[in-house]
Amino acid sequence: MPDFEKKILDYVNRTGYTPVREKTLLKKVGGSKSNSPEFEQAIASLRTRKDILISDSGLIRPVKKEGWIAGMIKKTNSGAGYLIPHHKPDDIAHDQRHAGDLYISERDLGDAQTGDEVYATVLNRQRSSGQICGRVVEIIERASTTFVGTYFETQGEGYVHVDGKIFNSPIHVGDPGAKGVRSEDKVVIDILHFPSKNYLGQGVIAKVLGPHGKAGVDLLSIIYEFGIPLDFPDEVLAEAREQASLFDETKLGNRRDLTRETIVTIDPADARDFDDAISLTRDEKGHWLLGVHIADVAHFVKEGSLLDREAKRRGTSVYLPGRVIPMLPEIISNGLASLQEGQIRFTKSAFIEFTPEGIPVHTEFANTAIKVKQRFAYEQVLPIVQENDEEGKNVSSEVRDLLKNMYHLAMLLRGRRFSAGALELHLAEVKLTFDDKHRVTGAVEREHDESHQIIEEFMLAANVSIAEAFNDRKLRFLRRVHPSPEMPRQIAFAEFANALGFTLNKVQSRKDLQKLVNEVHGTPVEQAINYALLRSLKQAEYTDEELGHYALAVDHYCHFTSPIRRYPDLTIHRMIDEILERPDKSKGQSPQGLRQLGHELSLRERRAESAERELTKVKLLTWMIDNNIRTLETMITGVETFGMFCRGTDVPVEGLLHISRLGKHDYFRQEVPKFSIVGERTGQEYRVGDLLTVEVEKIDLDRRELDFRLPRPKQYGNTKKQGSAAPEQRTPKGTAKSKKKASVRKVKSKKTRKKKRK
Template sequence: MPRKRDGRSPTRSQPKPARGPDDGVVGVFRRAAGGYGFVRPLGAPAGDRSTDIHVPAVAALDAASGDTVRVRLAHGRDVRRPGPSGEIVEIVTRKTTRFVGSYSEEADMGWVQIDGTGFARPVSVGDPGAKGVHPNDKVVVEMVRFPTHLRDGEGVIVEVLGKAGDVGVDTQTVIHEFGLPGPFPDVVLADARAQADRFDESIPADRRDLTDRVIVTIDPVDARDFDDAISLERVERGHWLLGVHIADVSHFVREGSPLDQEARNRGTSVYLPDRVIPMIPEIVSNNLASLQPGKVRYARTCWIEFTPEGIPVHSAVESTAIRSRRRFTYEEVDVFLGDPETPAVEMANDVRALLGRMRDLARILRARRMSRGALQLEMPEVKIDLDRDGRVSGAHVVENTESHQIIEEYMLAANEAVASALAVAGAGFLRRIHPAPDLRKLRQLTEFVSELGFEVDSLESRFELQRLLGMARGKPEEHAVHYAVLRSLTRAAYGPQEDGHYALASDCYCHFTSPIRRYPDLTVHRGLDALARGRRAPADGLVNLGAECSDLERRAEAAERELVKLKLLNFMKSRIGEEMDGVVTGVEPFGLFVQGLALPAEGLVPLDSLPDDTYRYDRASHTLSGRRPGQSFRLGDRVRVAVARVDLDRRVLDLRLVGQSRRPKAGIRDRHAGRAAKGRPSGHGGTPKPVPSKRSRRR
C-alpha cells in the first residue's frame, strides 16, 4: 500500500502529474496480482511514488502493465489509502500486444497463462491443435482482446518456443517478452559485406598513421569486440600525452545506410548471460572495426595532454590508423600490477613500460576526480556462472580491480574531452546526463544515515555525500548506506540538455568510447566528423533520439535482469529449504526483499512469515519495526534466509527468515564517525504506520 515518505500532505516541491486533454493524468500503468494497479504520471522522478495514482480493478478497463493510459482523478480521498486514486478512461498506447506464457488445455480449449503476475487468469487461445502446441509449452501469444475484471482475454498463438525448462527456452522467452531484435535483415548483412569488400587495411592520406606507436587493448577475457586502445608517453616538461584510440565505426556505418538504420533501431548491444545480441553485424563489430592485435584498424583518436599533476591542458581528436601491439585481459594486467617484473605475463619491454606509465597516470587522475567530488559506490557485483547447457552452475564476484580502474579513468577522460570540444564548438550532440538528486530525497537520506549512527551535515553537498561513503566503507552498515545512496540518485540518460553528470562531478560529459555497442557514441563520432569538415552538427531531433536511446538501454538492462532471474529461479527450484546469507535490498509494507550474497537471487520474505508481532512500516527510514525487542528490519541488514517456494510461471521466489546478523544500535559510533544525531531532523517527523504481521501480502 503506497504511503507518503513522511505521512504528510504533498508539498509544493512535489512534481505535479502530467496532464492530458480533459485534465486527465497521463502515465504508465502497472497492474498488481490482485487486479488493481497504479499509474506513474509521466515525468515523475524515478523512485518517487508519492504521485502514483491507485486504480481499482473495476476501474482499470483492459489496461496491461506498461501501457500508457489517461486517468480521471477521483474527487474524494480514500482514508484507508493515502495518495490519489482514479479510473482509467483511455488506453493511450499499448506497450505491447504480444506476451509469453505457458500453454495448457481444459474442456477441449487451449489456454495460456501469461508469465509474471500481470494477468491473474489464463487467456483463451481457441483450438488446442493450433501450431502443434502441447501442454507445458512456452508460447508467444498475440492478444486479440485484453482481459478485464469482467471477462477473460482472448489471443492467438503465433510461435511455440519449446517445452518449459528445455535448454534455451528461457532465453527465447525473454527475447520475445522484451521484443529484442532477432537476426539481421538481409539488406543489413549485404551492407556489412559490402563494407568488408572495400576494406583492405591500406591507410588513406586523410588518416594519420600511428601503426608504429606502442598501443595496447585491455578487455575482459571473453571479449570479442575491441573498441578502445591506449597509448601513453612522457613528453616535454614531464607532461603526459594520452592517446585514447576508439574504433572508427562511423567509417563503416554511414549515416542513413541500412547498417545505420538497424543500429538506431537496436540502440545498443544486449548482453544476456548466455549470448550477445549485437547492435552491428559481427562482420563489422567483431572484425572490420574491432581493434584486433597485429592488424591495421581505423580509429578515432582523442589526444589529451596532462601536466605532471594530471591537469588537462590540451586535447584534440583526429582520424588515425593503428596496429595494437598486444591484447591484454584485465586479469593479466592485475598480475603485472602485483609484480611489474613478473615473467608470468609475456610482453615486450616497451609494452611493459607502457603499462607502468598507464598505472601511474591513472592513479593521479583518479585522485583528482575524487577531489572534485565524484562518487564511488563500491557495491559488489555478483555474476552467475553457466554450464554448457546455459544453466546456472554457480556465481562469482566481479572485482573492480586496478586494471579496470585504469581503463575507466582513461575512458572518462576521453569522454569529457570530446564533450568539451563539441560544446565549445557549439555543436549539437547527445550528452550523458545525470541530474542532481531531488533535495527531498537527500534530506530523507540524511535522516536515514543519522539513525544508523553517522553524523553528517547536509547531504545536499556532494562532498558530504562522498565523506559519508568513505565513513561507511568496511563497516557493518556499508550495504545499508550504499543501497540508500543509490535509491537517492536519479537515473542517467541521454539528451542534449546541459545538465552535467552528478555522480562523476562533470559539467559536460558524453559517451564516445563504445561506438560498436552504443548508438549515442556513434552519433558523437559523426559530430566530430562534421567538425573536422568545418560544420557543426545541428541539435534538431536530439531530444527524441536521446529518449529513444535511453529507452532501448533500459530495455536491454531489464531483459538481462529478467533472464538472470529466470535462470536463478530454475536453479533454486530444486533447493527448497536450503539456507543462504543475504542482504535486505528493499523494505515494503508487505515484507522484505532479500538478495543472496554468494548467489544473486532476490526473493520476498513475506510479512506474514516474519516472527509474530505487529510491525510498523516507515518508508523514510526503510524499516519494518516490531513491538518486541530485536524485531526490526531495515535496508542493508544482513540476514540468513531459506528458500521457501519457487513459482517459475509467476517468477516468484519466496524466502523464509532464519536469522538476523547483529548490528550496532543507532547512536553507537566509533570515534571516526562522530556522535549520533538525536531524534529526527526538523521537518521530517511523522509517525510510522502500524502493519499487522499476519495478513495477505500485496505485491
C-alpha cells in the first residue's frame, strides 16, 4: 500500500505548491480510484494531527508556507491576541504564560477572531517579556460566521452587540427594522465583513429570537450561538415514523429471548429515555454472569439512512438546563428504543463472566429481546439494599435479591478498579431548579451515591469488555481514549498542591493523585484541588488510535452503552452486528475517514458541553439579578496579575475580583510560586483555596461577566449616600443602554474614518 501520508506531506510542503482539492491531489501523489479509501484515511489522519489544513472551500494547504505559521487565534479583552501554533516552531520565544505562542497586536490581527484558523508570520520585534510578535497574513477558516446578540439603533442605523467577548465593537446591520426587529431584541446575524481595528463589522439579521429577557429567549440564544441543530427535518421524522410502523415486538427473529428474565433499570427520577438495563445471576462455581442490555438503536437507524445522517450531524444529545435536544427523534429515543418497564424491547447485550473475586474471564454479546421487570430511581435503591425502607416491601424477593447482588458485585469491581490505579475526581455537579414558569429558583448539587456507582461500574465493565473483545479480534473501531498528561502540567499541579499544604510524592502516580483527592475530600480546598487536577489532564476524545484511557487505567475502552444519545456508541453496535453475522470475516469499521469521524464527534461533544456551561451561567446570572443577590460566599479558584477568580460556594458562579478592588492604600502583586496575591505594605495575602466573602459589583448578561469587590467597611453617622449604595445590578435593558452610549462614540469615530478612507 502506498505511504500516502508521506507522499501527501512531501507534495503539499514543496516549494511553489498551489492548494488543490482531494480529487486532484490523489492523482498528483500517484493514487487511483482503487486505493482512494487509503488516501482518504491518510488525509483524515493528517488533518486531525494538524499536519495539513483544509479550508472551507476544500483546498488542502500546508501547515508551514513560505515562512508562515499556521495556528488558531485567541483574542484578549484588550483587542490583541495570540496565535497558538498547530506545531510549535523552534524560533518562537517562550514565556511563562504563553510558551510557544505568538503575540499579535490589535493592528496586526486584521479581522481575525478567536477560534479562526490563520497563517501568521513572525515579525522582527519582541515584547518586553521577550515574547516574539507576529502578524496575521491570511485567514484559512473562520470559526463561525453566525453570531447572536442584542439589537439597538442609533442615528437611523441598526447595530448588534454580539454576546460574549468576541467583539469589542458593535456590528452594523443596516437599515433599522429589518425582519420586524425592535431595540433590545435578541437576534441571529450572519457576518458579511468582520471588524478590525479600523473598521466596523458588517452583518445581516438572519433571525429575530425575541425581546431580551423574555422567557426562553436565553435558551434560543445559546442554541443558535453554538450552532446546535434544533428541529428535525420533515423527511427524517417521516423515516422515524416508518420505523415505528414496522416495529413488531412479537417477531424476534434470531434474537435471544430474555423476556422472562429478571431485568431492571436504575435511572434518575426525571429520566425521559432508558437505554440500559441489568440482569445478574450466579452459577454453581460462584461465578457472576452480568448482563448489560443496551437499547438496539442500530435496529432502527440503518447506516446511511436519513436518520443515520442526521444523527451523525448532531453527534450527541445536548442536555441544556430545562431542555434536552435529542440526537434522534423522540419516537425512537423515548419510544421504540426506550427500555420501558413491562414493554418488550430489542437490545444488544454484553454478558460478562466474573470470578467470585470480580475478575472478568469471558465476554459474549448477542442481539436480544427483554422486558424490564421493574424500573427504579436512584433514590429507591439503597434503602432496599440496606433493608431500611418502607416502599421496598412492595418489591418481590427476586428483585430485592437482584439489587443486593448488583450492589455486592459493583462494589467489588469498584474496589478492584481503584486498586489498579483508576482516578476519580470529586467535582461538584450542579443542577438548576425551576418554577412552573421555567424560571430559575436556585441550584442544588447532584448526588452521586452508591446507587449511582452500581450502574456506573457495570457500564464501565461493559465498555471495557467490548473494547477488549474487539481488540483481541484485531478490529479497527472508534475508541474512547484519554491520553496521559504532559509532565510540565503534572509538575505545576504538584507545586499547586504543595502551596496549599499537601505533598504529592509522585506526580505521575495515579494512586498518589487519588490519595490526594481522597485526602482533601470534605475540606475547604477540595474543589480547588479537584479543578486544578482536572485542568492538568488532557481531554478524552474519540479516535481509532490505541492511546489507552489514563483516568480509567485501562488500555482499551469504547462507548457502547448510550446509543440513544451518542453516535460513537451506534458505530460500536453496528460492529457487533457485523461480528454476529460474519464472525470469521469481520474486519471492523472501514478505515475510510474513521479518525476524522472521531475528531468531528469529539468536537460535537465539546460543543454540547460548552453550550450547557454557558446557558447555566446565563441562567444563574439572571437569577442573581432577579433576586438582587448582593453578597456571596466564595472560594478563590485562581489568581492572575490582574486579580482573582472567585467561585460561589452555594451559588456555583465564578466572577472576577479585580486587583484594583483589593484596597486603595496598598500595592498588590501576584506571587506565582505561592498561587497568591500579596499586599506589599500590609502583607495581606489572598491564596487559591481561601474562602472569601465578596459583594457583587456588576453583572453584565450580554458579556456574561460577573465582577466582585470586597465588602465596604461599615459607615457611621450621616454617610447614607456612600455606605448604602447598592451594587450595580444591571438588568438586560440597562446593560444594553449603558453599552449603547459607549458604542455610539465608537460607531461615530469609525464611520468618520471610513468616510475619510473612501
